[in-house]
Amino acid sequence: DGGITQSPKYLFRKEGQNVTLSCEQNLNHDAMYWYRQDPGQGLRLIYYSQIVNDFQKGDIAEGYSVSREKKESFPLTVTSAQKNPTAFYLCASAGQGVLYGYTFGSGTRLTVV
Amino acid sequence: QQQVKQSPQSLIVQKGGISIINCAYENTAFDYFPWYQQFPGKGPALLIAIRPDVSEKKEGRFTISFNKSAKQFSLHIMDSQPGDSATYFCAASKGAQKLVFGQGTRLTINP
Numbered sequence: 001d002g003g004i005t006q007s008p009k010y011l012f013r014k015e016g017q018n019v020t021l022s023c024e025q026n027l028n029h030d031a032m033y034w035y036r037q038d039p040g041q042g043l044r045l046i047y048y049s050q051i052v053n054d055f056q057k058g059d060i061a062e063g064y065s066v067s068r069e070k071k072e073s074f075p076l077t078v079t080s081a082q083k084n085p086t087a088f089y090l091c092a093s094a095g096q097g098v099l100y101g102y103t104f105g106s107g108t109r110l111t112v113v
Numbered sequence: 114q115q116q117v118k119q120s121p122q123s124l125i126v127q128k129g130g131i132s133i134i135n136c137a138y139e140n141t142a143f144d145y146f147p148w149y150q151q152f153p154g155k156g157p158a159l160l161i162a163i164r165p166d167v168s169e170k171k172e173g174r175f176t177i178s179f180n181k182s183a184k185q186f187s188l189h190i191m192d193s194q195p196g197d198s199a200t201y202f203c204a205a206s207k208g209a210q211k212l213v214f215g216q217g218t219r220l221t222i223n224p
Contacts (some may be wrong), residue, residue: 006156030147033211042216043157043202100127101204102212104156 003027006091006105012113013078013085020078021108023091031094032074036060038089039042043090049074078110086112115140119204123179127223132190136203139184143205147212148177148188151200160201161162162189193222 004025013019023032034046045058049068063082068074074093078085088109092102119136120173136146142195147162155161163170163186170177190197200219204212 031211042221043214045211047209088154092156100150101145101159101162102157104149104158105156106156109154 004091004093004103006089006102008110009106009109011030011110013080014113016080016104018077018079019110021089021091021110023074023076023105024072025074025093026072026113027093027095027103028071028094030071032068033092033094034058034064034066034074034076035090035092037042037090037107046076046089053105073090085110115213117213117215118210119203119218121180121218122216123219123220125223126193128191128193128195130222132193132220132222133186133187134199134201134203134220135187136215137183137185138205139205140205141184142207142210143213145206146177146179146186148175149202149204149206149214151202151217156196157202164201186206193220195222195224198222 007022009095031050033048035043044060046064047057047066052071065077088107090107091105094102117138121220147158150160151157161172161175163179165181176192179186198221200217202217203215206212
């Protein structure tokens with residue numbers, strides 16, 4: 001089945017630690033996105049990539065980093081510089097021209113302990 | 114100009130009633146308007162989408178109404194059911210550019 005997979009589903013981070021969230025898609029989509037969602041809030045764009053080896057900052061990129069070495073993969077690293085990382089993180093992908101909208105993963109819930 | 118404003122933030126409807134969620138945009142270049150449905154702990158899923166060359170699109174109990182001159186579009190859920198309780202997001206995009214999302218509406222259908 002084609003889809004987008006996020007792992008892990010739950011992640012716990014200690015203060016000062018970097019953690020990496022995985023996002024893999026087998027939809028042959030060019031574009032991939034990372035969003036942050038806080039309780040009861042909307043979707044805030046962290047980073048996005050429209051092609052391999054290229055990515056752009058979204059609205060809240062500070063404290064986060066990404067890479068896009070393969071078309072299928074777009075991992076997000078939450079660094080220690082992100083002071084309030086507890087949130088629900090969503091990865092999405094889109095085919096050419098977002099003609100059929102985004103396909104979202106099932107999310108990773110990150111908690112600082 | 115890139116914003117999409119969604120209202121209401123939350124909505125409670127009785128079972129069998131009509132749920133209506135509204136969105137307004139400013140960028141007249143937007144040419145794709147999808148709606149997403151998100152259940153708690155899950156990622157959003159595409160529900161229905163419309164392009165500006167039509168004024169209405171219906172899929173089952175879900176209808177998008179589009180008013181190009183007013184720069185508004187809305188989602189209507191007919192015969193609302195408890196299983197429709199979720200958060201709904203409208204969005205808009207221009208060409209191949211990324212989607213701009215509304216702030217979301219938490220819909221609760223009372224049995």
